[in-house]
Amino acid sequence: MEKRKLGNTGIDVSVICLGTMTWGEQNTEAEAHSQLDHALERGVNFIDTAELYPVPPMEETRGRTESIIGTWLKRTGRRDRVVLASKVSGPGEWVNYIRGGPRLDRTQMTDALDDSLRRLNTDYLDLYQVHWPARPTNFFGNLGYTHEEDPDATPIEETLEALDEFVRQGKVRHVGVSNETPWGVMEYLRLARERDWPRMVSIQNPYNLLNRSFEVGLAEMAIREHVGLMAYSPMGFGVLSGKYLDSTPANARITLFPRFARYSNAHGVEATRAYVELARAHGLSPAQMALAFVNSRPFLTSTIIGATSMAQLEEDIESAELVLGDEVLEAIETIHTRHPNPCP
Template sequence: MDYHTLGSSELRVSRVCLGTMTFGQQNSEAEAHAQLDCARSHGINFIDTAEMYPVPPRAETCSRTETFIGRWLKTQPRDQVVLATKVAGPSRGMRWIRCGPKSLDRANIRAALEGSLSRLQTDYVDLYQLHWPERNVPMFGQYRFEPSHERDGTPILAQLETLEELVQEGKIRYVGLSNETPWGVCQFLRLAEERGLPRVISIQNAYSLLNRVYESGLVEIGYREQVGLLAYSPLAFGHLSGKYLDDPQAPGRISEFPAFGQRYTKENVRPAVAAYGDLASRHGLTPAAMALAFVASREFVASTIIGATTLEQLRDNIAACATVLSPEVLAGIEALHLRYTNPAP
């Protein structure tokens, strides 16, 4: 396993990160612990979770993922695990999370972190991320900024000041963003520089063969400002495995939870998936292996977040991230990207 310094921090993270949002919904606690043990045995030291997991979010299962991880983490050398979690942004109908928070204000961030620390059975998290912005931004399949949706909210400066308090208290080592835009990242960086506040070291955004929006503006920011990409959904919720082409009801999150993954309902997704699958087969690769290898090979990807529901899937995904794609495959991917540019932004 290769390791990489995350952004401008001192954190050394594995190039593959274990995503955990199936823990507590599609995976039992025993299965979750088996996945965590398997990941560690393959050299993965980076674990990502969130207070709202598992997904899709439900009142009955909310925060169960952190609880499962916490009982496992208690048996591990804490300094050998880089643990990341997230505070949920303003409620998207989830009134069971702190009564449906309206903002990322001091009270909500503090309450969220204290809850996470208790469930994770640790005194600190290595990376604390704002799961999505409080302000009006297009998210989760939306792709156009709508000024008419503007609303009042907690200023970014106030969010950073709260995070600074928690860093000083030793409860957070570093700060990251998730589902952010170029403007948002620049504001966080500017205010941190001007006010001596925590500098964000990472951004966790969707990135895959079907969604390379990150390349349009955030790559340059990440490069110049040392902010690493933690790429989530590298298989586009399983679509890039090709399994839904022949059987839309194939086992997986999309078939089990039809309202989940709305960004993948756009019309060019299926033809793009088919074209990438054909390219992979012509070069002796599985579609999933090619998709994961592509994301893991990007120089701006600090770590690729993979998830699985079985140990076999997990082992396959870890191996795929180490696959080296030939120049011919990479050229083919670029040609298809020009034909099907970001069909699932």
């Protein structure tokens, strides 16, 4: 398994990162443990989770995913073999069941981190990420930006100061952002430089064949500033496998949870069909082609995969060995030109 540097740190992480957000909802604890065992055997050393998980987020299941990872770590004693990442929730009415309304301030973040560490059965995280910004901005599928001031939003300065304290305490080794914008990342970097606070080493944003908006603004930042992309939804909630094109598969994520239809609009379906036909014309698995494209990007640190079955997990991991030829890459660009970012 190829390893890449996590930002400007000395940590090497696998190009495939094991995502966990289905564990505790679509996957049982035993299934999750089997996925962890298999992923490590195949060379994956990077695990990503969040206090919010599993998804869809609900009060009665929050934290269950971290607890499942925690029981695996306790049973196997493999903490030193994995790079473990988690995330603290930002504000939003849809998550007001978290600490009475989560805020990215020192008090709430301290409580969030301590709870995550307890559930995970560890005394430190290799990477602690801000799941989404406190300020109103364009994320979670919004490309257009309408400026809106929120006097109650926790300033980035306060959030980063809290993260600095966690690093100094030894509870966190490195810090990252998620669902951020170019301005947000550069503001974190500016404050880190001026205050001698920890520098963001990663950004976890969506990136796939149906949504390449990261390439506008953030890609250059990721390369020049060594804040590499941890790509989530690399298969667009599974649609790029082609399984939703002509059927409604039972127990699949979008079948069970129709709210996750972000990559299923008419333009997205048309583009997906073109990518699936391209893959099959070249004797490739559509899922592996989609993942291999993401893996090949120069601004990428790691591609976060999520699987509900061992067969899916194995297919996704094998994408790390696939190198797309020039003919396929050129055809991908042709389709992208015809269907640019149909599902932001």
